[in-house]
Amino acid sequence: MSKRFKRDLLPKSKLLKKKKKYIQNAHQQLGLGSKFVASVSEALHEDDVIHVRKMVEGLSEYGLAKLIETLSHSERTKLVQILGDKINPDVFPELNDVVQEQVIESLQEKQIVKIANELDSDEVVEILEHMDEEEQESIIKKLDPELQYQVQSSLSYPEDSAGRIMSREFVGMPDWWTVKEAKEFLLKNQELPEEFYDIFLTDEKFRPSGHIALDKLLRAKPTEYLFDIMDGEIVPIDVLTDQEEVAHMFREYGWRSAMVVDNKDHLIGVITIDDVVEVIHEEVSEDIMHLSGTEEGDVYRSVFSVFKSRVMWLITNLVATILAASVVKGFQEVIAQISVLAVLMPIVASMGGTTGNQTLAVVVRALATKELNSANTLRMIIKEFLVGLSNGLLFALLIGVITHIWFPDYQFMSLIIAIAMLITLVIASLSGILVPLTLNRFKVDPAVSSGVFLIAITDCGGFFVFLGLAKMFLL
Amino acid sequence: MSKRFKRDLLPKSKLLKKKKKYIQNAHQQLGLGSKFVASVSEALHEDDVIHVRKMVEGLSEYGLAKLIETLSHSERTKLVQILGDKINPDVFPELNDVVQEQVIESLQEKQIVKIANELDSDEVVEILEHMDEEEQESIIKKLDPELQYQVQSSLSYPEDSAGRIMSREFVGMPDWWTVKEAKEFLLKNQELPEEFYDIFLTDEKFRPSGHIALDKLLRAKPTEYLFDIMDGEIVPIDVLTDQEEVAHMFREYGWRSAMVVDNKDHLIGVITIDDVVEVIHEEVSEDIMHLSGTEEGDVYRSVFSVFKSRVMWLITNLVATILAASVVKGFQEVIAQISVLAVLMPIVASMGGTTGNQTLAVVVRALATKELNSANTLRMIIKEFLVGLSNGLLFALLIGVITHIWFPDYQFMSLIIAIAMLITLVIASLSGILVPLTLNRFKVDPAVSSGVFLIAITDCGGFFVFLGLAKMFLL
Numbered sequence: 001m002s003k004r005f006k007r008d009l010l011p012k013s014k015l016l017k018k019k020k021k022y023i024q025n026a027h028q029q030l031g032l033g034s035k036f037v038a039s040v041s042e043a044l045h046e047d048d049v050i051h052v053r054k055m056v057e058g059l060s061e062y063g064l065a066k067l068i069e070t071l072s073h074s075e076r077t078k079l080v081q082i083l084g085d086k087i088n089p090d091v092f093p094e095l096n097d098v099v100q101e102q103v104i105e106s107l108q109e110k111q112i113v114k115i116a117n118e119l120d121s122d123e124v125v126e127i128l129e130h131m132d133e134e135e136q137e138s139i140i141k142k143l144d145p146e147l148q149y150q151v152q153s154s155l156s157y158p159e160d161s162a163g164r165i166m167s168r169e170f171v172g173m174p175d176w177w178t179v180k181e182a183k184e185f186l187l188k189n190q191e192l193p194e195e196f197y198d199i200f201l202t203d204e205k206f207r208p209s210g211h212i213a214l215d216k217l218l219r220a221k222p223t224e225y226l227f228d229i230m231d232g233e234i235v236p237i238d239v240l241t242d243q244e245e246v247a248h249m250f251r252e253y254g255w256r257s258a259m260v261v262d263n264k265d266h267l268i269g270v271i272t273i274d275d276v277v278e279v280i281h282e283e284v285s286e287d288i289m290h291l292s293g294t295e296e297g298d299v300y301r302s303v304f305s306v307f308k309s310r311v312m313w314l315i316t317n318l319v320a321t322i323l324a325a326s327v328v329k330g331f332q333e334v335i336a337q338i339s340v341l342a343v344l345m346p347i348v349a350s351m352g353g354t355t356g357n358q359t360l361a362v363v364v365r366a367l368a369t370k371e372l373n374s375a376n377t378l379r380m381i382i383k384e385f386l387v388g389l390s391n392g393l394l395f396a397l398l399i400g401v402i403t404h405i406w407f408p409d410y411q412f413m414s415l416i417i418a419i420a421m422l423i424t425l426v427i428a429s430l431s432g433i434l435v436p437l438t439l440n441r442f443k444v445d446p447a448v449s450s451g452v453f454l455i456a457i458t459d460c461g462g463f464f465v466f467l468g469l470a471k472m473f474l475l
Numbered sequence: 476m477s478k479r480f481k482r483d484l485l486p487k488s489k490l491l492k493k494k495k496k497y498i499q500n501a502h503q504q505l506g507l508g509s510k511f512v513a514s515v516s517e518a519l520h521e522d523d524v525i526h527v528r529k530m531v532e533g534l535s536e537y538g539l540a541k542l543i544e545t546l547s548h549s550e551r552t553k554l555v556q557i558l559g560d561k562i563n564p565d566v567f568p569e570l571n572d573v574v575q576e577q578v579i580e581s582l583q584e585k586q587i588v589k590i591a592n593e594l595d596s597d598e599v600v601e602i603l604e605h606m607d608e609e610e611q612e613s614i615i616k617k618l619d620p621e622l623q624y625q626v627q628s629s630l631s632y633p634e635d636s637a638g639r640i641m642s643r644e645f646v647g648m649p650d651w652w653t654v655k656e657a658k659e660f661l662l663k664n665q666e667l668p669e670e671f672y673d674i675f676l677t678d679e680k681f682r683p684s685g686h687i688a689l690d691k692l693l694r695a696k697p698t699e700y701l702f703d704i705m706d707g708e709i710v711p712i713d714v715l716t717d718q719e720e721v722a723h724m725f726r727e728y729g730w731r732s733a734m735v736v737d738n739k740d741h742l743i744g745v746i747t748i749d750d751v752v753e754v755i756h757e758e759v760s761e762d763i764m765h766l767s768g769t770e771e772g773d774v775y776r777s778v779f780s781v782f783k784s785r786v787m788w789l790i791t792n793l794v795a796t797i798l799a800a801s802v803v804k805g806f807q808e809v810i811a812q813i814s815v816l817a818v819l820m821p822i823v824a825s826m827g828g829t830t831g832n833q834t835l836a837v838v839v840r841a842l843a844t845k846e847l848n849s850a851n852t853l854r855m856i857i858k859e860f861l862v863g864l865s866n867g868l869l870f871a872l873l874i875g876v877i878t879h880i881w882f883p884d885y886q887f888m889s890l891i892i893a894i895a896m897l898i899t900l901v902i903a904s905l906s907g908i909l910v911p912l913t914l915n916r917f918k919v920d921p922a923v924s925s926g927v928f929l930i931a932i933t934d935c936g937g938f939f940v941f942l943g944l945a946k947m948f949l950l
Binding site: 346351362365375 | 756
């Protein structure tokens with residue numbers, strides 16, 4: 001009771017009001033109201049600067065970022081220019097990559113420098129990554145000295161490497177300190193990161209030796225050595241490791257944090273789980289896009305940019321399908337005599353394509369997650385063959401019966417299409433696994449290029465088998 | 476120097492040895508050696524129990540889990556039966572869902588209960604989720620009382636809800652305590668979770684009011700109220716919220732933890748970022764699989780199970796393609812007279828399908844990530860129309876020229892196919908966005924069902940437009 005009383009004495013009204021506003025904003029922002037967006041958009045078109053500023057005023061960083069993303073390309077640059085220096089710099093890291101690039105492009109160098117100086121080094125690196133080298137250097141030169149150093153060293157590592165996503169600001173200690181020494185260090189040191197959950201330990205040569213969660217430190221006896229209470233089960237990550245590999249290790253081992261080392265095995269940075277959440281998400285999203293021949297962020301791009309990003313895939317598909325058409329051309333005279341073949345041939349090719357794509361999707365994911373490895377590849381190939389065979393038998397029967405009912409006048413047609421279906425589905429299943437495996441062996445991303453090879457194989461194969469059999473038996 | 480000396484006095488040899496072994500294991504396990512797997516597999520086939528046990532002995536939980544996953548279905552149940560009670564229970568949560576289900580099925584109830592009693596409640600729930608209710612209840616009855624209570628209350632929430640992934644073991648305190656009171660509580664209380672990073676605060680009615688990172692607590696003055704140093708910018712999550720929505724909020728807001736409340740707004744659990752990493756990963760992987768008509772975990776399933784998981788999609792595809800064949804059948808006499816049409820018609824349909832799938836992949840992802848919302852849907856539809864139009868014009872030109880060169884004898888053919896290509900690609904682009912939007916409006920998962928509607932539209936449309944134009948102008 002006494003405690004409850006104590007609480008009532010606190011000036012809570014102010015805080016509660018602030019909290020309520022935050023909650024309301026957050027909910028609203030998850031699905032930014034279309035009416036609100038429409039009225040901002042209208043005010044932008046009418047160049048009603050005062051109204052725009054007033055409407056945007058109440059938004060949190062996150063809310064403003066969502067608004068910028070939801071507006072069209074021209075509206076969003078206009079909004080950013082109207083708000084100018086009044087935009088909270090923390091809005092920029094919240095933006096989708098594509099949108100961030102567009103918005104930054106519309107700013108002057110002076111403005112970019114001013115924004116960058118308010119951000120963390122990893123956020124600045126994200127902004128600079130999209131620029132060409134000249135622009136990059138020109139901006140880096142104008143940054144505050146400490147930020148400048150951090151950004152430069154981060155950019156010295158390859159894109160998408162551990163060195164780019166790691167944080168240089170972490171709490172590191174020698175592992176031979178006692179709990180008391182550690183606590184004193186934490187209390188006295190004013191330059192610690194704003195939030196930290198783990199303390200990272202090194203040996204006398206600055207090599208990672210383990211880490212301690214803060215709660216353990218809090219509850220340990222003052223005389224204990226960190227060495228004795230630390231979690232020493234660590235796998236240091238080389239600074240050049242690809243970020244997808246890093247994300248994979250976090251997911252597989254269930255890590256919350258990992259220590260990054262340079263080529264001398266010295267601890268130079270730390271990656272925490274929230275750094276890799278975005279990587280995990282992007283990695284898989286990319287695979288979806290690549291399998292369908294598109295790119296991430298199309299929602300935010302201009303028509304021309306989307307057109308460009310999709311046209312290459314369509315051109316390669318055109319080549320593949322012309323190849324398939326050439327196969328059909330070889331059987332043109334058969335079709336001229338038995339035009340039913342033209343009716344039935346798309347069925348065989350389409351079922352082949354669908355079967356192949358099923359296998360392809362599974363294999364591409366299994367390669368990415370390393371579920372498919374040298375130890376089980378052969379078994380997987382055999383399994384896909386058997387699945388293709390089972391589906392082949394089932395659909396041979398189905399299409400045979402359907403064809404028999406549909407075209408009763410053509411005696412052997414149902415038998416021919418049944419055999420063609422069986423062979424095509426087996427070829428498709430095997431191609432669905434062998435194509436990505438082969439590309440993977442030659443270090444080509446199987447998500448990007450498998451599809452077009454697969455469609456060439458299943459279309460050409462389907463047409464050739466069906467029309468070939470028809471020529472043999474019906475002419 | 477004195478500190479370095481101190482370190483040398485510590486008995487580090489033992490620890491370092493342990494650490495080295497872990498690192499070695501971890502690296503080995505990321506790509507489990509195929510030779511090792513082969514020899515385990517051989518020993519299993521020869522029923523060489525002693526050799527199997529010996530080989531497996533040195534593996535960590537994670538390593539053993541990877542081995543079990545990499546073996547074939549029959550081998551993996553055999554291995555689990557041979558190892559019997561000697562398997563570390565912590566191996567089971569490490570297993571892929573599909574594999575876990577297979578392995579658990581091969582165990583006796585007594586064994587499952589023994590394993591479950593060693594695990595955390597969320598891990599037990601994961602195992603029980605796959606069983607039918609009768610089995611579930613029979614096992615739950617035999618669990619240790621506390622675990623039993625936790626598992627039962629977790630299972631009382633719907634599958635894939637926040638209630639299932641939240642942790643009931645967290646450090647909660649009244650927000651009117653002082654820093655000193657909080658620290659004393661942490662030191663005295665023996666029943667705290669093994670690892671924690673945040674302290675979660677409630678008001679006098681057990682409603683969430685904020686949280687404090689441990690490092691802040693560590694560095695705060697003893698007399699300060701938690702209320703004054705806490706981070707009050709929280710959005711409580713309703714216990715019934717879908718886990719995908721939870722993952723979305725974590726990613727969007729950049730949270731590390733969130734507080735879960737029941738319908739009385741009481742704090743009943745906590746979700747931390749490592750709980751949602753797997754959700755984020757699965758959510759996107761599922762979309763890839765659904766877009767191609769397959770399911771997760773096919774690598775680990777038996778041939779029959781994979782066959783079953785893919786056959787429905789193939790049947791719906793068969794229906795769609797027979798529909799397209801019917802369209803062709805309507806033009807059978809035209810094809811009989813001009814067999815070149817049969818050569819060219821797959822090109823139009825295939826390009827339509829590819830174009831539609833590009834848009835579909837983008838839209839399905841944008842719907843899942845809520846990048847596409849009521850405020851920008853119309854703009855996106857217009858954009859897709861314009862992209863389809865641009866691609867249509869380009870490929871109309873290309874295919875027109877190609878056809879003119881390929882079939883110089885047919886005068887209007889190149890014009891006809893060009894027009895057909897243009898119309899088909901525009902239809903395909905629009906269908907690629909309108910189909911998933913429509914399904915989404917009717918609460919049907921667009922990733923699952925869009926593909927088959929799309930292929931029906933692009934195939935039928937492509938054939939109809941091309942053959943129809945040919946009939947009009949060439950006959």
